[in-house]
Amino acid sequence: MTTVPSSVPQQSAGTSLIRSVLTSPRGAIVVTFLLLLVLVCALAPVIAPFDPLEQHLSAVRSGPSGSYWLGTDSLGRDLLSRLLHGGRGSLSGVLEAVLALLVVALPAGLLAGYLGGTFDRIMMRVAEVVMSVPVIIILLAVLSIFDHSMTSAMIAFGVLGSSGLMRVIRGAALTAREQLYVTAAELMGLSRLQVVARHVLPRCRGVIIVQASLFAAVTLGVQTGLTFLSLGPPPPAPTWGGMVADAASVFNQDAWMLVPPGVTIALTVLAFGVLGDVVRDANAEKHAAAPRPRRRRRKGAPAAPGAGEPVPEDGALLSVRDLSVTTDDEQALTLLDGVGFAIGPGETVGLVGESGSGKTMTARAVMGLLPRNCRISSGAVVFDGKPIQGLDQRAFRELRGRRIAMIAQEPMAALDPSFRIGSLVAEVVRAVDGLRGKAAQARVIELLRLVEIPEPEEAARRFPHQISGGMAQRVAIAMALAGRPELLIADEPTTALDVTVQAEILDLLRSLQQENHMAILLVTHDWGVVADVCAKVVVMYAGQVVETARAADVFETPAHPYTRALLLSSPEHAVAGERIQAIPGTVPSPRHWPTGCRFASRCEFARPACTEGVIPVERISEGRVSRCVRVNVLLGQEARR
Template sequence: MTTVPEPAATPPAAGTSLVRSVLTSPRGAIAVAFLVLLVLACVLAPLIAPYDPLAQHLSAVRAGPSGDYWLGTDSLGRDLLSRLLHGGRSSLLGVLEAVVAQLVVAVPCGLFAGYRGGAFDRITMRVAEVVMSVPVIIILLAVLSIFDRSMTSAMIAFGVLGSAGLMRVVRGAALAAREELYVTAAELMGLSRLQVVVRHVLPRCRGVIVVQASLFAAVTLGVQTGLTFLSLGPPPPAPTWGGMVADAASVFNQDAWMLVPPGVTIALTVLAFGVLGDVVRDANAEKQAAAPRARRRRHTAPATGATPREDVLLSVRDLSVATDGEHPLALIDGVGFDIEAGETVGLVGESGSGKTMTARAVMGLLPRNCRIASGAVVFDGKPIHGLDQRAFRELRGRRIAMISQEPMAALDPSFRIGSLVAEVVRAVDDLKGAALRARVVELLRMVEIPDPEGVARRFPHQISGGMAQRVAIAMALAGRPELLIADEPTTALDVTVQAEILDLLRSLQRENHMAILLVTHNWGVVADLCTKVVVMYAGQVVETASAADIFSRPAHPYTRALLQSSPENTPLGERIRAIPGTVPSPHEWPTGCRFASRCDLARPECTEGAIPVEALSGDRISRCIRIDALLGEEVSR
């Protein structure tokens, strides 16, 4: 047994802060720029506003935009721009007061409730539930009545009432952070609870805090505008955005323009807060996925090495995928294999073994609720497991491509075949006009589609399943990929068409020196195409060997059972030897060998602890302690 540290994940830009991630996003940069400019303009209103917001110019009542009044005037001749800037001071200050009140109450309570648990957690959550049941508008009206229409008091009260929702979200994030090994290490080092929470738990929760605060700011602005619209805030003629909307509404039939400046400003501000929250959420999710938990795992290093090989095209090492949430569920556990340039590797296993999830992890296309928890994916000598989606887009469709088992699902029925292929070509080659049309026809001809010009004018429903698969392959080849991931490419096709697709893949691989990762459960396809086979079961690799060794002498009971259950290996007239039972769900994975309950060679020791990976001859490995019984000879460990 050897202790092998997990490879350190490299984020999209190592050390990049959340702020920088937000600012490098076009949406985030625009939202932040707008909010900064708005705040500066309102803060500097006494200096930059062209007029006193209360000054009346009776000679220019309800005047439109002009050189003297950039946004026009209201029904009393007051400059709209000046009132907008001065009114923004109270509006934005109210938003700040509410958000600060929410954070002051919610963050400490949520952090300690999630971290400490127990009675404090139960009491805090019950109080939060009671607060969430209180009718907010009634409380705000009471506060405004008691405190003589003090908008500051109303906004602080609104922030306190709104803290319950954020408190629950922060508690959930703190619960997940509490399970991290570095939190346990900090406790073992003697740090106080306050130090652990502030230094280790709070940074993990900052993303959700910022997201919720930005969305709450948008809601607060709407509530405050509504209150001032109803004249429940500062009395006229004090400039407020809600008051400006109310003034405009009273003369809307005579002058609709008066509603535009405050209405557009309020709408853009609310939109900016919402966009900022979305961008922070996405940036934080990418950052968390790109920086998996640093931990050490105890296992036997595979024969292919503990670190990714740089002399192969694709190297996957100790790849683990888990769900997000308070209680992450492992879906892929310590998967590792290599693919050399021009090689075809089969990824084999029953449904639920983790084949497709592994392929999606390589492509950076995991479901939104899943993340790479540990391990490394190295492509052409460079780690790609920590890339953001923008960097992955530079790889996908160009150097790495994928075709799915349902070709029709990859073809939008609203567009013609030629348009779909052209869309991919434009993305990877930036071609236009005649050159684009020629490349589309070339790709369709490359996948041996008869009459490519005619097929390009058809819709997906007008072609067969085999033809649709060829179109999907053509789209995948548009970027001239070095690695093609084929997920069950022949599942929905009849035997004759299957053979044609396999012949096509073989010829394309030979012509383009392209590596193929073939995800399948069909041993006939494996025998026809693959040079190496990786067998998966219940999220783990149980055997890796050359195709010849797999078929002649399987070194794992699951591999042998899969071969015996294949219709091709069943004599005529005999029943297929199906494997009893089913693949266990991730939450049901046993402690020891995950195949033990279905294995005819299982012994008590198979379920006593984790099964190590055994290195056999060459690059062959097997996760089994009964290899000697299976092969009929003693295998040195």
């Protein structure tokens, strides 16, 4: 009996980033220097040999000695003591500025990049206004109003500098939100806050640390300049800028006084800059390290068509009714045009067509995850008898990952490379079941075992780049099954896998469906997959459904020229030594959809009537329709074959 581990690893790739920084020579040096500097300055009241204001008139401007390790200034005050005490104010000022910078820029940049739309436009206009403000004038005003309070000045400096960082974070978030694993997290029912915190923020972590490090260096320089001009704490309070000012006044008599504060300031600024470079390099290496899965072409003959009668729409679990999707651009494009089909409880339906036919767009419309510039312009999506296209995001999250789940097209890309497998699955378990601690850990192992992953405890400890494409697909299926969905949408679940692994995944889906009586919408272009597992087929072309029928009928007598051409172009029908019967031309883009039948320019059965007007959907028999005016000719020819 396999025991459940005491903990499913929750360690993210953030730990590996820190390890990469610390194991590099430059990173180890600058981190050690900064930590040591912070430590000695924090302990200044304990370790400083003298009070920073204590004067030793008998040792004015003396050099380094056993009594005064770094010498004294023009009033006989110990330079080492003043340097340590002054460092407390300088470093705390840098920390205050950086914290103010992050508090403002981090949430604003992340939400602007992830949410987009009106919020993004407002944030960008605010950032532009703030960037136009003269910083030095604002700082002088703050110091005047708040009685030379360097804390107030540094907080103001951080807020004023946040607009630049916000724009950088927004750019990184815009890129991160297009990643497939972000979409996969949304499909699993995670809230926007959870998606941003768990998947968008880690992707932006590198640029945030780099920019914060550089800002810290700039802040130290600004703060030193202000105290040099006596705009900060008034003398004789110890400050690094004040020490430089004192040294400058007697530079011709004693140049040494400039060395301790000058070297300390220079090394600290340099350390912040180098730290930013080290983090940038480590972050780039981490993201480049994960290999991409190789796409392999599937070969093999289709198995016998699946059995099953088409389900009437009134008894359907999912019903897509005359669905149209358009863009919100000035020149609105119709991407889906009157799409309609139904899926019954426990039924497997194949959604078939070439790339660009609208298969994935249809699946995303069902999930309520259309691209941000697209909307449902007409029609309805009805799940379990209730329309769902008008639901808000909160209501959709109650469906996603629980009653409806989706497996994304690229299994490896759908897994966030920043987290271990166990952490990714546990995240979904917490979202859909509310489980925590050992209960969540046990459920993770149960799900990994359910999808037949060998040694699930060991697999949970691995990162996505450490597993194969087939295992990644099984992990994606496990995440989709966490909420025990009634409908599973599988978008090209076997495309990136070799033929042996494809067969295993299909067998797994079939067995899971039988065990859980789960309906499956299988988005694919592979007829072998359709023949293996599907009871019904919906064929799409150029944003329209052109044929719907039982899988057995489609393979025996296709009722649309496009379906027939797809079957003939399948590699399984190729004859040795002869060319595959490829379909001439390409799927037209939404900008150039022709009048009438959209397949007419590629169809051998086309006649002038095919391009003269809208082609209606013709009912051939119970549960079977075709969008073709010459369907009788096609069926007659197929019957004679």
